[in-house]
Amino acid sequence: xxxxxxxxxxxxxxxxxxxxxQVAARMRSVGLSxxxxxxxxxxxxxxxxxxxxxxxxxxxxxxxxxxxxYMRTGSIxxxxxxxxxxxxxxxxxxxxxDLPVVNERRLIGMVxxxxxxxxxxxVHGIAV
Amino acid sequence: MASRSEVDDLSREECERLLASQxxxxxxxxxxxxxxxxxxxxxxxDEVVVFRTSWGLKLERSPLTPVAFETDMVDTAAGEAWxxxxxxxxxxxxxxxxxxxxxxRQLAVEPAAPGDxxxxxxxxxxxxxxxxxxxxx
Numbered sequence: 132x133x134x135x136x137x138x139x140x141x142x143x144x145x146x147x148x149x150x151x152x153q154v155a156a157r158m159r160s161v162g163l164s165x166x167x168x169x170x171x172x173x174x175x176x177x178x179x180x181x182x183x184x185x186x187x188x189x190x191x192x193x194x195x196x197x198x199x200x201y202m203r204t205g206s207i208x209x210x211x212x213x214x215x216x217x218x219x220x221x222x223x224x225x226x227x228x229d230l231p232v233v234n235e236r237r238l239i240g241m242v243x244x245x246x247x248x249x250x251x252x253x254v255h256g257i258a259v
Numbered sequence: 260m261a262s263r264s265e266v267d268d269l270s271r272e273e274c275e276r277l278l279a280s281q282x283x284x285x286x287x288x289x290x291x292x293x294x295x296x297x298x299x300x301x302x303x304x305d306e307v308v309v310f311r312t313s314w315g316l317k318l319e320r321s322p323l324t325p326v327a328f329e330t331d332m333v334d335t336a337a338g339e340a341w342x343x344x345x346x347x348x349x350x351x352x353x354x355x356x357x358x359x360x361x362x363x364r365q366l367a368v369e370p371a372a373p374g375d376x377x378x379x380x381x382x383x384x385x386x387x388x389x390x391x392x393x394x395x396x
Contacts, residue, residue, distance in 0.1 A: 155348075158323060159323045164355070180322075180350060181359065181360070183323060183348075184323070184348045184349075184383045187383070188306075188347060188348060222356070223356060225357075226356055226358065226359075226360075227356070228354065228355075
């Protein structure tokens with residue numbers, strides 16, 4: 132099962148220069164477990180709810196600390212024709228329930244673990 | 260009444276020890292610009308205060324916001340009292356799949372108040388302070 136049909140339009144993004152508090156407020160309002168960090172529509176990093184909480188606990192000046200100081204890079208996205216299992220394993224490795232979807236590094240949307248797992252359950256005939 | 264010189268500021272280690280020795284505290288959150296305070300039963304685990312809650316203001320308003328937490332004890336027999344206050348950030352860890360949150364949800368956090376409390380919250384400690392003083396028995 133590929134993730135193509137489960138991509139939601141991007142709801143909210145963060146910029147590297149934004150403060151932790153700004154991004155925390157936006158993450159709360161949209162209910163995402165992580166936020167794609169974007170520059171010129173390209174995905175450059177990811178910051179998770181856990182990253183934010185941890186950063187606000189250890190930062191000397193949490194009101195001034197920026198996303199760039201605590202965002203994570205690496206395997207933080209999938210592409211539209213990736214299998215759902217790839218996305219789910221990547222979310223598990225990161226520890227978040229949402230993941231950015233990119234096309235040649237351009238952010239095109241997000242996928243949710245809840246939706247992917249619900250669809251997987253249907254495919255395998257599991258009642259949820 | 261104790262004089263100022265009889266009030267001891269507690270070290271971070273002592274604050275953590277005392278915080279871990281109790282299971283009832285009070286969490287303060289900001290709701291629509293006004294402070295509100297709630298008693299909760301908690302467990303301290305590696306600088307995270309973990310408690311359970313039902314659907315309501317704590318769950319709706321505190322995640323990813325700065326919160327304060329306090330616990331204290333007055334031992335009238337020994338003539339001693341202490342309090343520990345901390346500031347931190349709250350996280351709703353009910354469905355979080357990071358390894359830390361999964362581990363925190365294994366803790367034996369037992370609310371004393373009746374009613375179902377299926378949601379799990381963690382307060383990640385940023386700063387902590389405490390004071391102890393003696394008073395005449």
